[in-house]
Amino acid sequence: MRLIQVSIILVTFLAMQASAQTTDPSASEMRFPLEKIQADLRVLRSKYTVPLSDVYQKRMEAFYHEWLNGLEKEPFDSMSHAGQVDYVLFKNNLRHELKRLAQSKQKQDELLPILPFAKTIVRLEEAWQAMEPVEPQKVATTLNDLLKQIDEAKKAIEKGQKSDRVVANRAVGTLQRLRRSFADWFGFYNGYDPMFSWWVSEPYKEVAKSLEEYTNLVRDKLVGIKPDDKTTIIGDPIGDAALHEELEDAMIPYSPSEIIEIANKEFAWCETEMKKASHELGYGDDWKKALEHTKQQYVEPGKQPALIKFLAEEATKFVVDRDLVTVPPLAIEGYRMSMMSPERQLVNPFFLGGEEIQVSYPTDTMSHEQKMMSMRGNNRHFARATVFHELIPGHHLQGFMQERYRTYRGLFDTPFWVEGWALYWEMLLWDLHFPKTPEDKVGMLFWRMHRCARIIFSFSFHTGKMTPQQCVDFLVERVGHERDNAAAEVRRSFGGSYEPLYQAAYMLGGLQIRSLRHELVDSGKMTNKQFHDAILHENAIPIEMVRASLENVPLTRDTRSTWRFYDHN
Numbered sequence: 001m002r003l004i005q006v007s008i009i010l011v012t013f014l015a016m017q018a019s020a021q022t023t024d025p026s027a028s029e030m031r032f033p034l035e036k037i038q039a040d041l042r043v044l045r046s047k048y049t050v051p052l053s054d055v056y057q058k059r060m061e062a063f064y065h066e067w068l069n070g071l072e073k074e075p076f077d078s079m080s081h082a083g084q085v086d087y088v089l090f091k092n093n094l095r096h097e098l099k100r101l102a103q104s105k106q107k108q109d110e111l112l113p114i115l116p117f118a119k120t121i122v123r124l125e126e127a128w129q130a131m132e133p134v135e136p137q138k139v140a141t142t143l144n145d146l147l148k149q150i151d152e153a154k155k156a157i158e159k160g161q162k163s164d165r166v167v168a169n170r171a172v173g174t175l176q177r178l179r180r181s182f183a184d185w186f187g188f189y190n191g192y193d194p195m196f197s198w199w200v201s202e203p204y205k206e207v208a209k210s211l212e213e214y215t216n217l218v219r220d221k222l223v224g225i226k227p228d229d230k231t232t233i234i235g236d237p238i239g240d241a242a243l244h245e246e247l248e249d250a251m252i253p254y255s256p257s258e259i260i261e262i263a264n265k266e267f268a269w270c271e272t273e274m275k276k277a278s279h280e281l282g283y284g285d286d287w288k289k290a291l292e293h294t295k296q297q298y299v300e301p302g303k304q305p306a307l308i309k310f311l312a313e314e315a316t317k318f319v320v321d322r323d324l325v326t327v328p329p330l331a332i333e334g335y336r337m338s339m340m341s342p343e344r345q346l347v348n349p350f351f352l353g354g355e356e357i358q359v360s361y362p363t364d365t366m367s368h369e370q371k372m373m374s375m376r377g378n379n380r381h382f383a384r385a386t387v388f389h390e391l392i393p394g395h396h397l398q399g400f401m402q403e404r405y406r407t408y409r410g411l412f413d414t415p416f417w418v419e420g421w422a423l424y425w426e427m428l429l430w431d432l433h434f435p436k437t438p439e440d441k442v443g444m445l446f447w448r449m450h451r452c453a454r455i456i457f458s459f460s461f462h463t464g465k466m467t468p469q470q471c472v473d474f475l476v477e478r479v480g481h482e483r484d485n486a487a488a489e490v491r492r493s494f495g496g497s498y499e500p501l502y503q504a505a506y507m508l509g510g511l512q513i514r515s516l517r518h519e520l521v522d523s524g525k526m527t528n529k530q531f532h533d534a535i536l537h538e539n540a541i542p543i544e545m546v547r548a549s550l551e552n553v554p555l556t557r558d559t560r561s562t563w564r565f566y567d568h569n
């Protein structure tokens with residue numbers, strides 16, 4: 001009897017395995033090369049970690065050129081369409097990474113007048129990475145000379161050496177990374193090599209202390225902010241030409257000025273709809289009063305998690321009942337919730353999501369003003385739009401599918417697919433009358449205006465038309481943000497952890513998916529569910545290449561972006 005049960009279990013298991021295998025849609029000839037290069041990159045990026053390293057620069061240039069040359073030898077014309085899609089994406093990615101290396105080298109060279117001693121530290125760490133034999137006495141002499149170099153650099157600043165504030169701020173970040181890697185270098189040998197400790201310990205301590213002092217001096221004198229300043233925003237604008245290149249590589253065939261024009265048109269639509277909702281609430285055309293009314297609809301402290309749970313279930317039921325997209329039961333079961341710390345809220349004043357939704361709401365350690373800004377900025381109607389953006393059908397469902405379909409495409413991850421998908425659902429659910437009340441409409445429109453504003457302020461900053469403070473003011477005055485929340489949004493945008501196009505990708509990616517839906521669903525070629533499932537099964541690639549895949553668009557080795565997806569009418 002037990003043997004029969006085991007046999008049944010085994011047969012069931014094998015059937016499940018076979019079923020799982022047949023659901024993998026990948027038939028791309030490029031799958032193995034893409035999996036291989038991602039494995040190779042993990043090795044190289046864990047090996048070469050020293051800032052300002054010429055060794056890293058040359059190694060990565062050689063690496064990408066080797067792959068690019070190999071790719072040219074692949075038989076593109078005989079590939080399946082899926083293979084051609086991956087080929088085009090792969091080639092575009094390799095070219096983009098080579099451009100980034102060149103841009104990174106240029107930015108590093110700009111730091112050398114402020115960090116004339118940096119290469120000495122870099123050479124020590126490169127020797128360590130290469131596992132060259134260490135000569136402690138020579139190292140001690142090098143550190144003694146290094147100390148003198150840092151002292152000379154200090155004197156130059158104290159005597160009035162000037163620097164561009166943006167470059168100086170970049171130098172502070174580089175100094176912090178150099179200090180961490182310098183400490184790792186010392187820790188590798190210290191205590192394990194007796195002669196190293198005897199010769200190097202004291203010179204190391206002196207250099208480490210001098211580096212810390214120099215970091216504070218650069219921050220104070222050249223950047224103009226104090227070490228304990230957590231609020232000043234500097235940023236690092238890339239300029240109009242670089243922004244053009246970023247758009248081209250992201251497969252967005254529009255200029256920065258055209259993108260801003262699109263954002264302004266979408267913003268105007270939002271304002272019109274805001275006034276309609278404002279009239280419903282009795283405030284006439286003064287939608288700012290309607291917004292203020294909506295901000296007052298927050299739950300009391302301790303009740304926000306229960307609200308988020310309710311809103312998550314409401315949105316999930318809405319899309320499931322209308323058969324809009326496949327929602328596996330495990331995806332519904334699998335998400336988690338956590339509360340964001342006050343420190344994190346300085347950078348992320350709203351929710352973050354995915355498998356774990358991180359809830360932004362005040363804690364007892366905040367000032368009264370901070371508490372009120374957080375509660376007003378995360379009121380129930382703003383949250384109603386945020387929750388489905390972060391969970392289902394937004395990022396959580398998206399991430400769930402990413403781990404199951406065309407997983408080898410991780411190299412092509414793009415915010416235009418990731419953030420565009422979640423923003424698209426804000427558009428579609430508006431069209432499907434998801435907002436029940438005027439306050440719900442105000443909440444959804446606030447976020448939609450916010451995405452338009454992100455394009456305007458981020459592109460204006462990167463092209464030199466706005467300072468970070470002007471970006472904060474713009475969010476407060478034009479969108480109606482709480483000032484602390486606006487500052488946190490700008491700080492997050494320009495803090496260095498987001499690529500220049502990231503904030504524009506929400507609205508632009510959403511508009512791309514909406515345009516593609518018009519081509520495929522409104523025309524009757526696909527149902528809503530077929531369309532949405534198909535996008536999720538492509539994984540995170542530029543939307544133009546999703547379109548190429550779903551519509552079987554002919555491709556060449558050098559296919560570039562041509563899809564003018566925006567039609568305001």
